[in-house]
Amino acid sequence: MVSVATDFISVGGNRHPGAADWDTQSGVLAYGADNNVALWKPEDKSNRGVFSLLVGHEDKVSAVRFLTFPETGTRLLLTGSVDRTIRIWKPNSSDGYYCACTLIGHTGTINAIAVGNGSNIVASGGADGTARIWRLDIAEDTISAQCLQTISMKPRFFPLALALLPLDLEDPKRPMLLSVGGTTNHVHIYATQNTAQDVEFVWGAKLSGHEAWIRSLAFKENTVGTQKDFILASASQDKYIRLWRIHRGEVAPIESKDEDEMVLGGDTPTLSNKAYIFNASGSTYSVTFEALLLGHEDWIYTANWNPNAEKTQLLSASADNSLTIWEPDPTTGVWVTTDRMGEISSQKGSTSATGSTGGFWIGLWSPDGKQVVSLARTGSWRAWYYDEESDFWQQKLGVTGHVRSVNDIQWEARGAYLLSTSSDQTSRLYAEWLRDGSSSWHEFSRPxxxxxxxxxxxxxxxxxxxxxxxxxxxxxxxxxKQIAQLLEKLCDITPSTNDELPETANIPVLGLSNKAAGEDVTIADNEMANRGKNESEAAPPIALPMHQPPLEDYLARHTLWPEHEKLYGHGYEISAVAVSHDRSLIATACKASSIDHAVIRLYDTRDWHEIKPSLTAHSLTITSLCFSETDNYLLSVGRDRQFAVFKRDEADPLKFTTLTSNPKAHSRMILGAAWAPIPEPLVFATAGRDKSVKLWQMKSDTFECVSTISLKSAVTSLSFCSSKRTDILYLAAGEETGQISIHEVSIPNSETRELATLDKAISPSKAITQLAWRPDSASAVKASVGNGDLRTKTLATASEDSSVRIYRLADLPT
Known part of the structure; x- marks a missing residue:
């Protein structure tokens, strides 16, 4: 029985302020990752990163919250999505969760979910302009939910932030407050009332003062002596945070001594001491303005209180690329900034290798309040921990990943590292960090x-x-050279001769070409011809720390690879590329709707010239190209349902001629192809939208279909791998649904049998774009956990769900 374990998952976070939460009990941080939910333990000493992805939602996850069920203490995970549903996940016996219940009712995107401590009442806000109140119940491990109330926002606005507050859990009436903010300048307060119904929230107050949309709301209990009241923090796109104090009973407003002191530019008073009075379950409460926190220079997306009850600290994350910790001065009570993490104003710029990260969308506290994490626009998580000795917040390793479809992956020829490329306009390099008998995969470069x-x-x-x-x-x-040295030190990857490698790379401002450090970039490229002097000057090289994988700050700016050459010729977007095993040829194709553009262009890597004429066979886009094991044959497949095989000229190695083609290889378009890694007999596989994998074997000068594997959905990717036996091969097939299956292929009769189908819980949730077996080379075996056991193989996958995954398959038959 083949066993499959997930060694590594890389996936970026969704850019939505409510799409992450850190569990105070288990230490698990859950965040939306495309239409999945990623689970990560930031405090884990092994630096494993994301250990699981929860699959279930059909669109991007936009809201994530943990909840402790009051009676049983059961931890639940609530996730909302653009698919208009809320899913409730329950822990299973392993380290993961399963979907126990789905809440349906909203007719728009779920923007926010709020939970109340010690309560089974949950609130959700959607792009349908409503907030809904739900009651959860657990009976014999079965979770059920009932929608108690639907609150329409009046005047109509979209709720973007919600916060629930149980005012007194010991009170049999259990009074609660719900604060709602969104595409309005006001914070609305709703309170429960004494009614015949179970729970009903009634509008109580409208807190005025903000000058733009409200993006985050958070309650905190504040006890001074015997007096207990609450503080509500509201963060807005007007760059300010407002604090509101909620008291039981009426409070007389404090008269302003000087009206001029209450004006912040303009004629309208921005600060007001007005007391807002409302009733909750028969008791009178009042809300007064407490403080205005100034310091951010751009929109504020989240504001969260330190979960440590002994500390009154607020963490805010802003589009100005900073995380700020606020707390009241112990002497004066004035709220001040105590710590600031992230970037300073002078470093701001575009989201590129020369600019900033594009803002922080989420800021979260660890359960003990000694760590903070933030999600940047690049989809990567940064993490800081408080060092008591130095009284300073030190940055530590976070997690990184693509934020859009991962379109291709390839192992380095020896299997030393993995490269990926994506629609998020980045390419990334992943390698295994080896240390003290343990290992973990990390992103080491963003070339x-x-x-x-x-x-x-x-x-x-x-x-x-x-x-x-x-x-x-x-x-x-x-x-x-810096990346080569880093990989050698941390991953035991032997580099090429250092003398031949450039030191590092820079990218000109607004340019697309990575230049080697020291290269003249002022006029060298026509992209720079009309730039000013300051714009064209490259930043000086930065030395990378060599004791750990690079932090996101370095990855986003200082791990580029210098560009060596550009290859021109195609008239449309590049759709496929393949390099021969001897590295002498590059074959490429582009998107095409006619014979004129559906050509294969070949380039000689010795001088980078295009080899004319182009190879023709197809009439539509070529979806995959690959060279045979000996490089004597080139295979192409396309949307026109045919494959073509080109043979290399023995006298002229740069010349290819059409050997054969099959215009009806599949009944629908062909999406993937792979040569068997053996010189004889010549065998390749094709994958089609007709839900089949076909094996083709050379007989005379043509290829005949010798076996067909039928699968459940369109097959989008294939990859062959050799085994210990010369007559057995392994074939991995990826489908449009994210399903991955492993098949054994017997040579030469091409008989097949299925060895394993990956569990849906560990499989991607969208189409597989590429599969790649790790080569069984010396460096790969040395770095692998399998320690050279050829019954253990490593398979990397790329998917449209933004994830890169590495699986370890053990107990393969030999």
Whole structure:
């Protein structure tokens, strides 16, 4: 029985302020990752990163909250999505969760979910302009939910932030407050009333003062002596945070001594001491303005209180690329900034290798209040911990990942590291950090940060790769010396000769070409011809810390690979690229709707010239290209349902001629292809939208279908792997639904049998774009957990759900 374990998951977070929460009991941080929910333990010493993805939602996850059920103490995870549903996840016996219940009712995107401590009442806000109140119940491990109330926002606005507050859990009436903010300048307060119904929230007050949309709301209990009241923090796109104090009973408003003191520019008073009076379950409460927190220079997305009850601290995350911790001065009571993490104003810029991260969307406290994390626009999580000795917040490793469809992955020729490329316009390098008998996978470099969606890539040896994008050309990159040294020290990857490698790379402001440090970039490229002097000057090289994988700050700016060459010729977006095993040829294709553009262009890697004429066989977009094990044959498949095989000329190795083609290879378009990694007999597989995998074997000068594997949905990717036996191969097939299956192929009769189908819980939730077995080379075996056991294989997958995953398959038959 083949066993499958997930070694690594890389996926970025959704840019939504409510799409993450940190559980105070288990230490699990859950965040929305495309239409999945990623689970990560930031305090885990092993630096494992994301250990599970919860699959279930059909669209992007936009709200995440943990809840402790009051009677049983059961921890539940609530997630809301653009698919208009709320899912309730319950812990299972392992370290994961399963979906126990789905709440249906909203007719728009779920923007926010609020839970009350010690209460089974939950509130949700949606883009349908309503807030809904739900009551959860658990009976014999079965979770049920009832919608108690639907509150329409009047005047109509979309709720973007909600906060629930049980005012007194010991009171049999259990009074509660609900604060609602969103696409309005006001914070609305709703309170429960004594009615015949179970729970009913009635509008109580409208808190005025903000000058833009409200993005975050958070309650905190504040006890001074015997007096207990509450503080509500509201964060807004007007760059300010307002604190409101909620008292039991009426409070006389404090008269302003000087009206001029209450004006912040303009004629309208921004600060007001007005007391807002409302009733909750028969008791009178009042809300007064407490403080205005100034300091951020851009929209504020989240504000969260320190869960440590002994500390009155507020953490805010802003689009100005900073996390700020606020607390009242112990002497004066004035709220001041005590710590600021992130970036300073002078470093702000575009979201590129020369600019900033594009703002922080989420800021969260750890359960003990000694760590904080933030999600940046790049989808990566940064983490800081408080060092008591130095009285300073030190940055530590977070998690990184793509935020849009991952379109291609390739192992380095020796299997030393994995490259990925994505529609989020970045290419990334992942490797295994080896230390003290343990290991973990991390992103070690971001070789390409681009202005176009990246579609495909392939390696050109141990220190070079080529990528194709929507910009209609291909770019070749060389590994910089710093990255080679980092990989050698932390991953035991032997580098190429250091003398041949460039030191590091910079990217000109607004440019697309990564330049080697020290290269003249002022007029060298026509992209820079009309720039001013200051814009064209590259930043000085930055030395990378060599004791751990790079932090996001370095990845986003200082791990680029310098560009070596551009390959022109195609008229449309690049759709496929393949490099021959001897690294002498590059074959490429582009999107096409006619014979004129559905050609294969070949490039000689010795001088990068295009080999004419182009190879023709297809009439529509070529979806996949691959060279045979000996490089004597080139296979192409396309949307026109046919495959074509080109043979290399023995006398002229740069010349290919059409050997054969099959215009009716599949009944629908062909999406993937792979050669068997054996010189004889010649066998390749094709994958089609007709839900089948076909194996083709060479007989005379043509290829015949010798076996067909029928699967449940369109097959989008294939990858072959050799085994210990020369007559057995393994074939991995990825489907449009995210399903991955492993098949055994017997040579030469091409008989197949299914060995394993990956459990849906550990499989991607969208189409598989690429599968890649890790080569069984010396460096790969040395770095692998399998320690050279050829019954253990490593399979990497890329998916449209933004994830890159590495699986370890053990107990394969030999």
């Amino acid at each position: 390409q940060i681009h202005g176009y969606d990246l579609n495909c890539l392939d390696t050109l040896g141990p220190a070079r790769f080529v990528s194709g994008a929507d910009e209609k050309l291909l770019r070749v990159f060389n590994e910089p």
